[in-house]
Amino acid sequence: MKRIAVLTSGGDAPGMNAAVRAVVRTAIYHNIEVYGIRYGYKGLIEDDIFPMRSRDVANIIQLGGTMLKTARSKEFMTVEGRALAAEQLKKHNIDGLVIIGGDGSFKGACKLYAEHQVPIIGIPGTIDKDISGTDYTIGFDTAVNTAVEAIDKIRDTAAAHDRLFIIEVMGRDAGYIALNSGIATGAESVLVPERITNVERVLNMIDYDQKRKKNVHIIVVAEGDDFGAEALTHVLQNKFPEMEIRHSVLGHMQRGGSPSYYDRVQASRLGYHAVLALKEGKSQLMAGIINNEVKLSPLDEVVKKHQSIDDDLLDMVKILSS
Template sequence: MKKIAVFTSGGDSPGMNACVRAVVRAAIAQQIEVFGIIRGYDGMIRQDIIPLQSPSVSNIIQRGGTILKSARSKDFMTYEGRKKAFESLQAKGIEGIVAIGGDGTFKGAQVFFEEFGIPTVGCPGTIDNDLYGTDYTIGFDTAINTALEAIDKIRDTADSHDRVFFIEVMGRDAGYIAIQSGIAGGAELVLVPETETKIEHIIHTLEQGKARNKTSEIIVVAEGDEAGDATTIAAQVKEKLPHLDIRVSVLGHIQRGGSPTARDRILASRLGIAAVQGLVEGRSNVMAGIINDELVYTSFHDTIHKAKPIKAELLQLIDILSL
């Protein structure tokens, strides 16, 4: 393999730049020419492909976002769009791809291989930490630390005014950010899509807290909770407990930005190098991941279709620590 390309796709996550840097430097070490595809699959279709050298990725390991940009591509969902993408790669002589993104990115890569035979090795880049085949995804550690900093600050004002705060964090389909930032932030409750949320239980917890002379409480809500978002749930609780001073804070996209933590930079670097090595070894349609601090490759099929459940132990911690 003499030429490969790297791109970032889906939602951006802190550490993507560190991963791009690792891919470029690893390719150079293997005497492989490397290209960057701007704006993911859309850039592949539009032939927005540039050569990358070592200086191209200097001074980016500490930067959030992605220098290669990210975009969703409706055209790539069609055979005609994928054919154009293949022709773009052929024109550059590109023989393999490193895709940094989530399950949607890997679904596209799998179909692309089946139709045109271009091998792809993926790196898990998403703050949600919801991909099977790795203990942690690139950006997750930074996101939970960003959320935790916000929770700590909100707790100060909640305590000053004797308020109950419902804090909404990202997690459309998974509650990893909510669970870990909630435990670290001392939340009284954490509401996630993986478990059923009962308004009666929230009310009972708040009343118990008041009986123990708690004057302020924090409830962390994953945006995809099946009972609704933080605003919806808070309104239902307020209806039952009108005497409480309840506020809602939605952290939003702040969780995606910022300089990546040391943990995310190291993880991204390890996975970027592993992805290039995987292509050199002839692997395709696999995601590089770290499980128990060991490098593993997991098929896109398993990464896409297998669930990554939250450990029951973490859910129990919330109940114990909120007493």
């Protein structure tokens, strides 16, 4: 392994820069040339590839986003697009590839390997924490902390006015941000896409709380919940017209910001071990963290299933909010 490349793909996540930095400096330490690929698979196809040196990743560990940029690529979804991507790697004599991204990025990586045998190590970079084969994904910790800070501030207003707030957080297919931020902020209800929303239970809870003079409510809803925050707002307004009900969407603020110390450290660990795996001739694996140890899992198995929601945490919400 004389020359490797690194790219970030899919949605950006705080901590991606820490992983890129670790990949570059670990490779250089082991006398491996390292190249950066801008704009993910799109940049790979378009030959937006450049050599990276240690100084290129100086002063980026504390920055959110990704210095390599990221983009979606419809062309890479085609056989012809992946053939062109493989051709670009061969042109630059690149022996291995580190891909930092989520489920969609890894599915593309599996096809690239199957069709062109490009050695690949994946690093899970997604705020949704929906990747199997790992307890941790880059950006999740920062995203939850961002959501918690925002919900805490909203609760102050809710308490001042005796209001009910429905707060939508990110998580189209996974409710881990909603679940963890809801528990951390003492939310009265948490609704996630992994479970069918029991609207009647929510209505009964609010009715019960009103009878015991509890007038402040925080309901955290993942954006992918089957019922939806906006629809729930309308239902509650019709059911409780005397209540002040507000709907707040946190949106993309959860993706940005300086990564937490935890995201910086764990992303660095994964970048370091990804390079070591390529150096040892390993391929078609994802570097993840299980029980605080770095483990390598087959990429084709990782993409077959999502990280399941924690039933114990869901039970905790019901008990602790009573």
